[in-house]
Amino acid sequence: MSRSHSPSIRMVASRAGVSVATVSNVLNGKASVSPDMVARVNKAVEELGYVVDIAASRLRSRKSLLAGVIVPDLTNPMFAAFVSTLEHLARVDGFDLVVVSARNDAAEEADRLANIRAWRPAGLIAIPCDGAFKSRLPAGFSIPTVLADRIPDHDEFDLVAVDNAAAAGAVARHLDEQGFRNCLVVGTRLSISNVRERWEGVQAAARQMTLELLEIGIDDPVGLDAFERRLRERSKPQAMFALDHGTALATYRIVAEMGLKVPGDIAFASFDDMEWMQLVGSGVTAVRQPVEAMAEKAWLLLSRRLAGEAGEPVTRRLRCAIEIRGSTARSAVSRGGETESLKREEKHGNQ
Amino acid sequence: MSRSHSPSIRMVASRAGVSVATVSNVLNGKASVSPDMVARVNKAVEELGYVVDIAASRLRSRKSLLAGVIVPDLTNPMFAAFVSTLEHLARVDGFDLVVVSARNDAAEEADRLANIRAWRPAGLIAIPCDGAFKSRLPAGFSIPTVLADRIPDHDEFDLVAVDNAAAAGAVARHLDEQGFRNCLVVGTRLSISNVRERWEGVQAAARQMTLELLEIGIDDPVGLDAFERRLRERSKPQAMFALDHGTALATYRIVAEMGLKVPGDIAFASFDDMEWMQLVGSGVTAVRQPVEAMAEKAWLLLSRRLAGEAGEPVTRRLRCAIEIRGSTARSAVSRGGETESLKREEKHGNQ
DNA sequence: ATGAAAGCGCTAACAT
DNA sequence: ATGTTAGCGCTTTCAT
Numbered sequence: 001m002s003r004s005h006s007p008s009i010r011m012v013a014s015r016a017g018v019s020v021a022t023v024s025n026v027l028n029g030k031a032s033v034s035p036d037m038v039a040r041v042n043k044a045v046e047e048l049g050y051v052v053d054i055a056a057s058r059l060r061s062r063k064s065l066l067a068g069v070i071v072p073d074l075t076n077p078m079f080a081a082f083v084s085t086l087e088h089l090a091r092v093d094g095f096d097l098v099v100v101s102a103r104n105d106a107a108e109e110a111d112r113l114a115n116i117r118a119w120r121p122a123g124l125i126a127i128p129c130d131g132a133f134k135s136r137l138p139a140g141f142s143i144p145t146v147l148a149d150r151i152p153d154h155d156e157f158d159l160v161a162v163d164n165a166a167a168a169g170a171v172a173r174h175l176d177e178q179g180f181r182n183c184l185v186v187g188t189r190l191s192i193s194n195v196r197e198r199w200e201g202v203q204a205a206a207r208q209m210t211l212e213l214l215e216i217g218i219d220d221p222v223g224l225d226a227f228e229r230r231l232r233e234r235s236k237p238q239a240m241f242a243l244d245h246g247t248a249l250a251t252y253r254i255v256a257e258m259g260l261k262v263p264g265d266i267a268f269a270s271f272d273d274m275e276w277m278q279l280v281g282s283g284v285t286a287v288r289q290p291v292e293a294m295a296e297k298a299w300l301l302l303s304r305r306l307a308g309e310a311g312e313p314v315t316r317r318l319r320c321a322i323e324i325r326g327s328t329a330r331s332a333v334s335r336g337g338e339t340e341s342l343k344r345e346e347k348h349g350n351q
Numbered sequence: 352m353s354r355s356h357s358p359s360i361r362m363v364a365s366r367a368g369v370s371v372a373t374v375s376n377v378l379n380g381k382a383s384v385s386p387d388m389v390a391r392v393n394k395a396v397e398e399l400g401y402v403v404d405i406a407a408s409r410l411r412s413r414k415s416l417l418a419g420v421i422v423p424d425l426t427n428p429m430f431a432a433f434v435s436t437l438e439h440l441a442r443v444d445g446f447d448l449v450v451v452s453a454r455n456d457a458a459e460e461a462d463r464l465a466n467i468r469a470w471r472p473a474g475l476i477a478i479p480c481d482g483a484f485k486s487r488l489p490a491g492f493s494i495p496t497v498l499a500d501r502i503p504d505h506d507e508f509d510l511v512a513v514d515n516a517a518a519a520g521a522v523a524r525h526l527d528e529q530g531f532r533n534c535l536v537v538g539t540r541l542s543i544s545n546v547r548e549r550w551e552g553v554q555a556a557a558r559q560m561t562l563e564l565l566e567i568g569i570d571d572p573v574g575l576d577a578f579e580r581r582l583r584e585r586s587k588p589q590a591m592f593a594l595d596h597g598t599a600l601a602t603y604r605i606v607a608e609m610g611l612k613v614p615g616d617i618a619f620a621s622f623d624d625m626e627w628m629q630l631v632g633s634g635v636t637a638v639r640q641p642v643e644a645m646a647e648k649a650w651l652l653l654s655r656r657l658a659g660e661a662g663e664p665v666t667r668r669l670r671c672a673i674e675i676r677g678s679t680a681r682s683a684v685s686r687g688g689e690t691e692s693l694k695r696e697e698k699h700g701n702q
Numbered sequence: 703a704t705g706a707a708a709g710c711g712c713t714a715a716c717a718t
Numbered sequence: 719a720t721g722t723t724a725g726c727g728c729t730t731t732c733a734t
Contacts, residue, residue, distance in 0.1 A: 006471060007491070008727055019705045024729055032703060049491025054469040055406030056727035059710045062356075074435040077428060084425040084452055096466070099450045101435055115447070118405040120357060140358070140400025252630050276627030279603050359711055370721045375713055383719060407711035410726045 007048040016044035027052060054096070058120065065095045067302065068121040068143070070112055072129045072150075074101040078245065078272065078291055079127060082148070085295035086125065093303065095122075102129050104218050110136035117143070123302045128152050130191045144305040148298045151193035158305065160297040160316045164194055164271075165201030167287045167320035171241060171269050172205040174285070174322070178330045180239040180267055182210040186227065186251055187243035188218050198243045198271055212237065218246060228254055236260075239267035239328070245274055252280065268327040282326020290318045358399040367395035378403060405447070409471070416446045418653065419472040419494070421463055423480045423501075425452040428625065429596065429642055430478060433499070436646035437476065444654065446473075453480050455569050461487035468494070474653045479503050481542045495656040499649045502544035509656065511648040511667040515545055515622075516552030518638045518671035522592060522620050523556040525636070525673070529681045531590035531618055533561040537578065537602055538594035539569050549594045549622055563588065567598060579605055587617060590679070596623035603631065619678040633677020641669045 009027075013020040018037055025033050026041040033041075044050070058064045067090060071079040083099055090097050098119050102109035109129045113136055116124070124145040126133070133152035146158045175183055185202055187195035190213075199213060214230060216223030231254060240255075242248035248270035255262060262268050262281050270277060273286035297316055360378075364371040369388055376384050377392040384392075395401070409415045420437060422430040434450055441448050449470050453460035460480045464487055467475070474495040477484070484503040497509045526534055536553055538546035550564055565581060567574030582605060591606075593599035599621035606613060613619050613632050621628060624637035648667050 006468065006493075009729095010727080020728080021705060021707095021730080022703085025704090028729080030729090034703060037703080046490070049489055051465060051468045051489070053410075053471055053727055055471065056410055056710090057729075059404075059407055059410065059712090060727080060729045062710070062729095074425075074438070075428065075431050077426065077431075080426050080428075080431040084454070087425070087452055088454065096449070096470075097451075098447070100448075101438055103435070103439065114402060117357065117402045119447075120404055120406065138400055138402070139397070142357075249626055249630075256630055274627070275600055276625070276631065279600075279607055280627065280631050360713095361711080371712080372714085372722080373720060376720090379713080381713090385719060388720080404711055407726090408713070410728090411711080411713045413713095413726070 006053075007050045009050070009052070012041065012044045012048060012050050015048065016040040064120055064122045066119060066121045067095050067097055068116040068119065068124040069097050069099045069126070070102060070109065070116065070124070071099075071127045072102050072109070073104050074099075076245065077274065078149075078289065081291045082127070082295045085292045086299055089296060089299040093299075104129065106130065106132070106136060109133075110138075113141075114138045117141070123306050125298050125302055130189075131193060144302065146298050146302045146305070148294055149194065151197075155313055155315070158301040158313050158315075160294055160301060160318065161193075162289050162294065162320050163317045164197035165204065167322065168198035168201035168241075168243070168271060169205030170322050171271070171285070171287060172202040172209070173207075174324065175239045175241065175267065175269065175328060176205070176207050176209045178239075178267070178328055180209060182212070182237045183239040183241055184230070184237040185211060185213050185241045185243065186247045187213065187215055188247060189215050194271075195243050202241065209239075216247060216250065224250060224254075227251075231258065236266060239269070242268070242270045245270070245272035248272060248274075248277075248284070248286075252284070262327050263329050267329075273323055277323075277325070282329065283323075285325045285328040286323050288321045288323055290320065293318055357404075358401045360401070360403070363392065363395045363399060363401050366399065367391040415471055415473040417470060417472045418446050418448055419467040419470065419475040420448050420450045420477070421453060421460065421467065421475070422450075422478045423453050423460070424455050425450075427596065429500075429623065429640065432642045433478070433646045436643045437650055440647065440650040444650075455480065457481065457483070457487060460484075461489075464492075465489045468492070474657050476649050476653055481540075482544060495653065497649050497653045497656070499645055500545065502548075506664055506666070509652040509664050509666075511645055511652060511669065512544075513640050513645065513671050514668045515548035516555065518673065519549035519552035519592075519594070519622060520556030521673050522622070522636070522638060523553040523560070524558075525675065526590045526592065526618065526620065526679060527556070527558050527560045529590075529618070529679055531560055533563070533588045534590040534592055535581070535588040536562060536564050536592045536594065537598045538564065538566055539598060540566050545622075546594050553592065560590075567601065569597060575601060575605075578602075582609060587611075590618035590620070593619070593621045596621070596625055599623060599625075599628075599635070599637075603635070613678050614680050618680075624674055628674075628676070633680065634674075636676045636679040637674050639672045639674055641671065644669055 009020050009023050013023045022033060022037055023041050026038050069083060069086060071083060073079055087097050100112040100116060102112055106129045117138060121143060124143045126145060126147050127149045128147060131153040134154050148160050151161055185199060187199060190196045203211060214227055216227050240251055242251045260266050269285040271287045273288040277284035277286050360371050360374050364374045373384060373388055374392050377389050418441060420434060422434060424430055438448050451463040451467060453463055457480050468489060472494060476497050476499060478500045479498060482504040485505050499511050502512055536550060538550060541547045554562060565578055567578050591602055593602045611617050620636040622638045624639040628635035628637050
């Protein structure tokens with residue numbers, strides 16, 4: 001079945017003609033070892049291609065350089081970037097990461113959460129599927145945890161997220177100032193804090209503009225269908241605001257299928273700035289989220305807890321930037337392919 | 352530092368008033384245990400929130416339900432989808448995955464490869480950074496391994512990839528038939544097998560069309576600069592073919608910045624079909640790769656090896672589909688926003 | 703400076 | 719059917 005085992009510390013010891021304790025000391029730079037021993041041990045390690053067994057090491061030393069990461073969906077570019085950044089930071093600090101995806105399924109999240117404990121990670125960084133995160137934690141859960149991006153309905157963990165309401169409000173204000181009189185806001189589900197906060201931000205910021213909300217779920221054919229019917233059967237809104245990447249994609253596709261011109265027939269803005277948004281038509285106005293900064297903050301918060309820092313859970317809000325592009329231009333002279341892009345930093349948020 | 356330890360099997364045993372062996376037997380469904388014992392053990396497990404320590408379990412049983420996965424870059428949507436699919440398949444088979452990214456860096460790949468061994472995974476699935484994969488394997492590497500997507504300069508491992516040459520050739524033939532007389536082919540580096548094979552496929556298939564190749568690297572400002580100079584300083588090609596997602600994005604951006612109309616001024620095709628390619632202009636003609644199928648095949652191949660299947664390394668090539676869209680239309684009546692999409696399955700490849 | 707030996711949490715032999 | 723015990727690979731006292 002499995003081929004010859006990997007070399008153990010004992011094989012290294014016998015090859016180097018020393019005790020296993022000495023090998024361990026050399027490997028971990030502990031205690032005082034004579035240069036001669038160090039050389040012999042390193043030679044044996046080299047020749048055998050020895051690598052320590054992390055599991056055995058942790059078992060005995062009772063200290064783990066492992067952190068768990070759970071995200072709702074690895075194929076979401078936002079989360080992929082988050083994990084990628086995290087992975088790099090972790091490595092720099094000597095940590096390994098066990099990464100799991102809940103695949104947008106609360107039940108699967110609960111399952112993974114239970115499973116991840118089997119690895120005895122020192123800490124956990126989680127982007128919850130929805131607000132009911134706590135209810136999916138296994139009984140007796142006691143791993144130092146930092147939540148990111150989505151906010152649960154309780155506050156027992158450190159938390160880092162973006163300033164959704166302020167950024168979404170800035171977009172709404174922009175649309176308002178451009179003179180659009182009504183706006184269809186499209187999100188997945190209000191049970192996701194990001195969507196809820198963005199919607200609330202829009203409501204608080206809109207002045208002249210009347211608002212309408214549509215929840216279409218995540219990759220849900222029924223939701224998409226309702227969306228399309230809404231656009232076809234009732235009077236078209238002057239503007240649309242998609243509250244995340246998935247809905248932005250869906251919205252743009254429907255708009256294209258209906259043959260509507262952006263911004264000539266309808267204006268369009270998105271929360272989440274993806275690369276393609278600079279390329280379509282005259283560009284899509286979008287909120288750019290500081291994903292890397294969020295990952296850095298999350299890792300920092302976790303590091304502190306692992307270093308023993310006590311105290312109440314903290315919440316950090318990160319500021320977003322708004323990219324104003326052609327899709328929300330007031331006068332609709334669509335000069336195909338040309339990008340009139342004007343970058344504006346909105347100042348808002350605490351942090 | 353770390354809070355109260357997670358409960359051990361001994362605590363479960365004492366709480367249930369049984370021996371640790373019985374607890375282990377209940378947990379693993381081994382041997383014969385009376386219903387009474389099962390109930391008592393499960394109750395104690397529940398109350399304590401006990402989860403087995405995978406590391407200790409593997410240490411003793413000498414069998415590991417862990418597989419390693421290494422990809423060049425997690426933020427590449429192709430690889431993210433690959434990992435996500437893999438993760439699901441692994442879970443179904445009871446496996447955990449330790450996922451690492453090389454961040455497009457050969458040195459980092461070597462580092463991760465060495466590090467991943469510390470986990471003693473039963474098997475490994477790797478998408479190599481480039482052809483010199485073998486040179487980055489640690490001495491004494493003996494983990495059953497399946498390579499995917501990119502082909503190394505040796506053949507000691509099972510391998511699954513797409514039929515690059517055939518698919519790229521089909522695109523070249525299409526461009527040729529559309530009447531374009533010259534084509535600028537843009538790739539990252541020929542040292543990546545995908546790029547090389549696609550370029551060879553194009554060369555083999557083009558008839559009337561003259562070809563020119565440009566290697567621009569991965570996120571390399573110098574390469575981008577050279578690319579832009581090429582377009583500005585010499586006569587524009589009638590068509591361009593980007594050999595992967597990154598170069599497609601770069602190409603499309605430069606085209607937009609130069610104010611060129613697609614396909615009016617220049618035709619454009621891409622290897623890798625991303626969601627936005629249906630949305631820009633009249634759509635981008637693209638090769639759609641079977642990423643999920645590739646992940647499935649890779650997992651299947653690995654499973655077989657883990658089950659003890661011997662024999663020579665096998666290579667599997669998966670067929671791609673071509674999506675013909677407006678960006679390669681012969682007559683350039685660019686009706687902004689309207690998508691004239693015509694799906695065509697190209698039959699080619701073995702497997 | 704080096705080594706012998708105990709023991710981390712668990713499973714697999716082997717008793718009973 | 720259940721319990722006792724050895725030992726997986728490692729680190730850490732504690733002797734020497």
